[in-house]
Amino acid sequence: MSISQMAPPATGTLEITDERQISATRRELVLNMGPQHPSTHGVLRVVLTLEGETIVATDPIIGYLHRGVEKIGETRRYAQFTPWTDRTDYVAAPQNNLGYILAVEKLCGIAAPERAQYWRVIMAELSRIASHLVWLGTHALDIGALSMSLYCFRERELILDIFERFCGARLTTNMMEIGGFSREIPEGLIDQIEHFLKVFPGYQQEYSDLLTANPIWIARTRGVGIIEPQAAIDYGLTGACLRGSGINYDIRKAQPYLVYDRLDFEVPLGTHGDVYDRYLVRMEEMRQALRIIRQCLDVVKDHKGPLMLNDSNYVIPPHDTVLRTAEDMQRHFVWVIKGFSPPVGEVYVGIEHSKGELGYYIYSDGSGVPYRLRIRSADFVNLQILPHFAQGAMLADAVALIGTIDIVLGSVDR
């Protein structure tokens, strides 16, 4: 029997038996996205309710990468917990270290020497650029600009090489210590950073040339995912998500920590609060980070001050005196075996992480381990806006909306 002899399919006889579909005036489709979807940047799962191609409801489901870091913090001594902070937001480990270390230092009432503070700023800002590069590469990849991810990860290597020379690790750096840095800055590191400062603006111009005026990029991002300023505050957004909506709040300016009050930099602000503005804000933040590193490098080049706080109960004693004096050897032994006991109290420290406000809340009962350690990660809070600003958006924009929040699931789930 040839095809032409087949009876044509009957039309108009399809019976709809689903009661709900008959009774409902709207026809909705529930679509599960993730947790293995590549555009969710990890293991985010989003349950989308669609009407045609329009999103009517979104339910982000998180927790697939929950490792109980806060519970682990309650069983580790203060100095032992620093490596765990690397593993929360693993693309910006030095900034996580910094937030935790600043909280412990505030709890103990100590501060690192000036030179160490400048180095902390340099490492935090390098890590901000690295984190933004990962964001830019993956965000552009989601939207369809494949080559961006290759370029961004290429330049990120330069920063990871700097981290490797500085502390020996590339991703989970564990580089900040309570009281400063216990090892001297490696030789040649300043030249390596100088090299990065020299070449990176040219690379960044390449990204700009590829994206900023690209009609496809503009069509996919401009006017998409608008967050009104009031909604941004109500939902507790911080970082580029807040500043993209035009609200000038940067913790480095509002409550300066380290030496940010001595540095000259600007806080870029968006005007429309759409995906495109948040892209521009993050691009400008990278340029400002370069300015900050430049100013810090000029200071640390001729700075001969100490890198580690010495006279304190809370800081590990310097290596050479541990080997020469009995007191320091005993102090070192106690510090390593028993840890130190900060005063009773509770502190909250928020720093301007590349994703927003990263806060560490420590409640100490005076023992060697934190009684309660809370990590307020920026992207956990920022992700809350997704159901709000995805409502009424097109399905194809869902990946742009998830990408623009800049989430890392290790930090969302902790």
Next chain:
Amino acid sequence: MTILDAVKSIETALPDAFEREYEFRGDITVVVNPAHIVEVCRYCRDTDGLRFDMCSGVTAIDYYPNEPRFALVYHLYSMRHNMSLELKVYLAGDEPVVDSVTGVYPSANWFEREAYDMFGIHFNNHPDLRRILMPDDWEGHPLRKDYPLGYETVQFSFNFDEVNKHKPYAKE
């Protein structure tokens, strides 16, 4: 208006709610009566001179075995006056209940879900109170101090079935 004036203002406006205040390393904490937490939050947000318009965190502490067992800590921040304030409420009992502040601060939604998930604190009038980080069928609240810290037995071929029997596989 400084943060101390703000605290004074809360004390005079809401004497029933205000219990005490204390300061540590420059952070001001106001202890609030749990029955009035929504009222205090609304006052902090809407009063001129305070304008704590952003809630940047709600978290809990478990003081087990002491009473009152739980505390909730609210971190508020005022964009206009650049100051931050901590509110603290103490909740007694093993199954504490408190009013949700999501009506005042929408950002508290996930924070309160997390506090419910991790500590088992129930929030009245919360729009969507369910577990957020742990699986829906999980038993217990992991950040409670009486939650057992277990370790997994290493599974070898000789004890594979025995260990497998006790593994907490996901249920239907």
